[in-house]
Amino acid sequence: MSSGREDGGRPGADPVITADEVRHIAHLARLELTDREIEWFRVRLGAILEYVAKLNEIDIENVEPTSHVILMENVLRDDVVRPSLSRDEAIGSAPSSRNGFVAAPRIIETDDSGVV
Amino acid sequence: MHLYRLGVGEIGRLLRKRVISARDITGAFFARIRAVDQSVNAYITLLEERAHAKAKEVDAKIASGDELSPLAGIPVAVKDNICTQGVETTCGSRILSRYRPQYDATAVARLRAADAIILGKTNLDEFGMGASNEYSYYGPVANPWDLLRVPGGSSGGSAAALAAGETTLALGTDTGGSTRQPAGLCGVVGIKPTYGRVSRYGLVAFASSLDQIGAMARSVEDCALLLSIIAGHDPRDSTSAALPVPNYHDYLTGEVRGLRIGVPREYFAEGIDPEVESAVRDAIDHLAGLGAEVVDVSLPHTEYGVAVYQLVATAEASSNLARYDGIGYGFRAEDFDDLAGMYSRTRHDGFGNEVKRRIMLGAYVLSAGYYEAYYLRAQKVRSLIRRDFEEAFASVDCLATPTYPTPAFRLGEKLDDPLALYLADIYNTSANLAGIPGISIPCGYTGDGFPVGLQLLGRPFDEKTLFRIAYAYEQTAEWRHRWPELDIPVRRSADGV
Amino acid sequence: MEYEAIIGMEVHVQLKTASKIYCGCSTAFGAEPNTQTCPVCLGLPGALPVLNRKAVELGLKAAVTLVCDEIVERAAFARKNYFYPDLPKGYQITQFGAPLARHGRIEIEVEGQQKEIGIRHLLIEEDAGKLIHSEGESDVSFVDFNRCGVPLLEIVSEPDLRTPAEAHAYLAALKEVIEYAGISDADMEKGQMRCEPNISVRPRGYKEFGTRTELKNLNSFRNVERAIAFEIERHIGILERGEKVEQATMLWDERAQRASPMRVKEEAHDYRYFPEPDLTAVTLGRDLAAQIRAELPELPRAKRARFVSGYGIAPEQAAVCASSPAVADYFEAVAKACGDGNEAAKWIVGVVASAVNEGKWDVNAPSVAAEKLAALIRLVADGAVSGIAARENVFPAMLERPGLEPEEAVDELGLRQMSDEARLEAVVDRVIAANPGEVVRYRRGEEKLLGYFVGQVMEETKGRANPKIVNQLLRRKLASG
Numbered sequence A: 001m002s003s004g005r006e007d008g009g010r011p012g013a014d015p016v017i018t019a020d021e022v023r024h025i026a027h028l029a030r031l032e033l034t035d036r037e038i039e040w041f042r043v044r045l046g047a048i049l050e051y052v053a054k055l056n057e058i059d060i061e062n063v064e065p066t067s068h069v070i071l072m073e074n075v076l077r078d079d080v081v082r083p084s085l086s087r088d089e090a091i092g093s094a095p096s097s098r099n100g101f102v103a104a105p106r107i108i109e110t111d112d113s114g115v116v
Numbered sequence B: 001m002h003l004y005r006l007g008v009g010e011i012g013r014l015l016r017k018r019v020i021s022a023r024d025i026t027g028a029f030f031a032r033i034r035a036v037d038q039s040v041n042a043y044i045t046l047l048e049e050r051a052h053a054k055a056k057e058v059d060a061k062i063a064s065g066d067e068l069s070p071l072a073g074i075p076v077a078v079k080d081n082i083c084t085q086g087v088e089t090t091c092g093s094r095i096l097s098r099y100r101p102q103y104d105a106t107a108v109a110r111l112r113a114a115d116a117i118i119l120g121k122t123n124l125d126e127f128g129m130g131a132s133n134e135y136s137y138y139g140p141v142a143n144p145w146d147l148l149r150v151p152g153g154s155s156g157g158s159a160a161a162l163a164a165g166e167t168t169l170a171l172g173t174d175t176g177g178s179t180r181q182p183a184g185l186c187g188v189v190g191i192k193p194t195y196g197r198v199s200r201y202g203l204v205a206f207a208s209s210l211d212q213i214g215a216m217a218r219s220v221e222d223c224a225l226l227l228s229i230i231a232g233h234d235p236r237d238s239t240s241a242a243l244p245v246p247n248y249h250d251y252l253t254g255e256v257r258g259l260r261i262g263v264p265r266e267y268f269a270e271g272i273d274p275e276v277e278s279a280v281r282d283a284i285d286h287l288a289g290l291g292a293e294v295v296d297v298s299l300p301h302t303e304y305g306v307a308v309y310q311l312v313a314t315a316e317a318s319s320n321l322a323r324y325d326g327i328g329y330g331f332r333a334e335d336f337d338d339l340a341g342m343y344s345r346t347r348h349d350g351f352g353n354e355v356k357r358r359i360m361l362g363a364y365v366l367s368a369g370y371y372e373a374y375y376l377r378a379q380k381v382r383s384l385i386r387r388d389f390e391e392a393f394a395s396v397d398c399l400a401t402p403t404y405p406t407p408a409f410r411l412g413e414k415l416d417d418p419l420a421l422y423l424a425d426i427y428n429t430s431a432n433l434a435g436i437p438g439i440s441i442p443c444g445y446t447g448d449g450f451p452v453g454l455q456l457l458g459r460p461f462d463e464k465t466l467f468r469i470a471y472a473y474e475q476t477a478e479w480r481h482r483w484p485e486l487d488i489p490v491r492r493s494a495d496g497v
Numbered sequence C: 001m002e003y004e005a006i007i008g009m010e011v012h013v014q015l016k017t018a019s020k021i022y023c024g025c026s027t028a029f030g031a032e033p034n035t036q037t038c039p040v041c042l043g044l045p046g047a048l049p050v051l052n053r054k055a056v057e058l059g060l061k062a063a064v065t066l067v068c069d070e071i072v073e074r075a076a077f078a079r080k081n082y083f084y085p086d087l088p089k090g091y092q093i094t095q096f097g098a099p100l101a102r103h104g105r106i107e108i109e110v111e112g113q114q115k116e117i118g119i120r121h122l123l124i125e126e127d128a129g130k131l132i133h134s135e136g137e138s139d140v141s142f143v144d145f146n147r148c149g150v151p152l153l154e155i156v157s158e159p160d161l162r163t164p165a166e167a168h169a170y171l172a173a174l175k176e177v178i179e180y181a182g183i184s185d186a187d188m189e190k191g192q193m194r195c196e197p198n199i200s201v202r203p204r205g206y207k208e209f210g211t212r213t214e215l216k217n218l219n220s221f222r223n224v225e226r227a228i229a230f231e232i233e234r235h236i237g238i239l240e241r242g243e244k245v246e247q248a249t250m251l252w253d254e255r256a257q258r259a260s261p262m263r264v265k266e267e268a269h270d271y272r273y274f275p276e277p278d279l280t281a282v283t284l285g286r287d288l289a290a291q292i293r294a295e296l297p298e299l300p301r302a303k304r305a306r307f308v309s310g311y312g313i314a315p316e317q318a319a320v321c322a323s324s325p326a327v328a329d330y331f332e333a334v335a336k337a338c339g340d341g342n343e344a345a346k347w348i349v350g351v352v353a354s355a356v357n358e359g360k361w362d363v364n365a366p367s368v369a370a371e372k373l374a375a376l377i378r379l380v381a382d383g384a385v386s387g388i389a390a391r392e393n394v395f396p397a398m399l400e401r402p403g404l405e406p407e408e409a410v411d412e413l414g415l416r417q418m419s420d421e422a423r424l425e426a427v428v429d430r431v432i433a434a435n436p437g438e439v440v441r442y443r444r445g446e447e448k449l450l451g452y453f454v455g456q457v458m459e460e461t462k463g464r465a466n467p468k469i470v471n472q473l474l475r476r477k478l479a480s481g
């Protein structure tokens, strides 16, 4: 299996991942990318996606996935209240805060009905 | 006498005999750091004032005859993705450039409680994502054996600081080899404990099911001491094992007779540097000479480790790094029109390209329509990789392999070929995927004088056997007293400021 | 054309825990903004969640209460990834794929008709923070993270509801059992119960569903009912005009009494769920479910039925007596101690309920102990005090002075009835002797004069005569003249 090629796909063949897909993923991940960056990532993501396709060689039928390597279960804590941070500690390092709240650019234009 | 060259035991003895004070030691290390770190760039943040204050406390304890922890007065460096209360914890990223945590990581709290002296926070690949320490917002780290070479990564700052005598002990972290590989490339000792052995509370997450804090030192004994302090159950980490921690020191016997060491044939396949291979094979022969039984084993799914790792680690990372959004803490970009713009500009400007690449890959493999083909499949192959180890450990007590296929490479050499860099992680990532412990110890040098690492992998929670074998090797092999000849630039003033 | 609405409901209730689901911060309502947070619920780098046992137990209790056929054996958690300023980690730790329980049900009643509503699933998850908008600043959201990590139970119904009234009844029934079983206080005003109905409309008889819209911003049952009615009408109007309903999230505007689509462009959600690596699985097993089932309080419906059949009281009385576990326990204690369920029910429905309404009675800490009320009921039955005096004088005195025994109160107030037959007979004789004319008329058949004689006896005894005995005596004496 080839690996490490920089074009991310055989000439003339469908690219492993398209620029539009990269754009969509960048949006999902909230990353603003220029067209040049889109292309840069497309090539690199294409290369790694092509490489990981080697996993398709393996028969995984009847194999359970591993999401945790430890076999512990029922790790629970008692319902006991512990001291919280002071407000200063909690929001003191926010880039913007006012009157005890963290301030963020507003997302939703409601009619004016307040909390959504 | 170079204080900075001493081990934990020697420093402890001098302190207890009051030949030197903790303040002397601290002073000596900061002098050393001033002398060399401009070239090495191992540290992002130095904590000179706090270190001296702590040293004063230790000296007071000694003066009043209090009982001392084995790490009292011992300098330690903390990788900068481990939280230190009130002290910048940058993760090597712009996005956390001025971030000061509200709390100490459990490992750090245990070091403080043991009266270790934290000298500073060490450089790393941004959020632990890299194997060369070139992906840090705070500049690359140089390998003390050749300042034009990489120290490995992502715990490159910790490894380089040890190799250059800028600390006695260091914490690293290991998600896919990040403690073992830089230890190997810098000629020091580094252990990635079993997943769950050391609390992850306060370790800034990269890939939560793989991350472990590692212990690094210049000798096996020091490494074991450090691990025994930071290991153990922590109720704040649900994945922390509620198992007793053995006294590792008891296993530093020099005795390996009766132990079975497996040599996985897949770890000596194509791509390995011949000098690395011969050094590692010599080391295995050496262990056989000490009475260990060496057997061939097979880990058939080895070749899939890197692919599985790339999918699992990036998927978890894409989620773990979503919190850096410019709202509650950290960097926020300045020019934006609305919330969406604030998010995407902050994250674009705050993260480096390698981090962005991993976040995007991770988001992609979890996204609708791809989850099963990529992420779920990877988690299934992960099960097969685990099973390989289980089967091997049914007949051997540990596995011996190279730590890395090559010696330290030149800075910039692999920047244009990231895939080659990922592929070289092949000996490291499987241990994280399976959750088993692994240690890297120096096992020789190439003709050009670059360190080669021997990696030993063990059964879950059997770090003691790794220490036992590593110690026996270290004590009888000829590599332990070498120091790099650091080419130190002329200082501008006597105190190095 | 006739249309039919299909309504499903997603409800979140706050589980009744003292601390948050993944950290030790308090869940108390009404704290100053950003004063109930810690590294875990703020999503600070490196902090890790640890699951609150009580939240799991309450979730299981809900599964048993809502008669779920399937309680998962190994509960696991997952991350739901999305960006929002009230979500500091960039993901919500919830359950996906294997929710706590599935296939439950609850009975509702609308205009005397019973109907069973299916519950699709129950899961436990964390709440997000709260965004506050000020009138003057249209471009800023203010974030309060106090609610981040408050434990929620998500209850998703099957699309079994058909009318706004059914939706209302469903919420009321849900609130009742959830509160009853101690799972949640379910106070909508405190944000402890929130619901998001989804609505579609189709011509009656059609099998295919219409396009759904979702309603948000509903803060009372009444608004839920109105908003659903509004939305059904809106859908029907669109369909009548031959147009198509657009899939949308609609915001209810209470002031305008109308719903309008959220003004942001909605993007296709891609939550990228995956197993939460920071939490281990929780094995629930059948034993735990059985244990919780055994500990579960009898639910209101069953309790009401038992009260009716067991104590012979009316359904309306049973409804009041079973209105909360505390009231029900009190009723049963009184009924058992006095031996008369009917009388006990009368007291609860009448006197106790009005004391509660007047704010003089805390159902969780009754001012008059059950034994004392039972003793008072027995005093009435024994004729030691009249029913009226007991209600109007003795009980209020006992309410004022919680230690007071009913016997003492009766005596202190001078309300002890004369039940001594010999003494009453003397009074009766005197009254008969003093009213010969009335006696003659009575004996001629003017039986209503009995009341007159009773009144005379009462006057003589200052109202303390036992009316039952007086009646008996008068009838006997007047008849045997």
Ligand SMILES: [Mg+2]
Pocket (backbone or CB within 6 Å): C012, C125, C154
């Ligand atoms: Mg929910």
Ligand SMILES: [Zn+2]
Pocket (backbone or CB within 6 Å): C020, C023, C024, C025, C036, C037, C038, C039, C040, C041, C042, C149
């Ligand atoms: Zn908290």
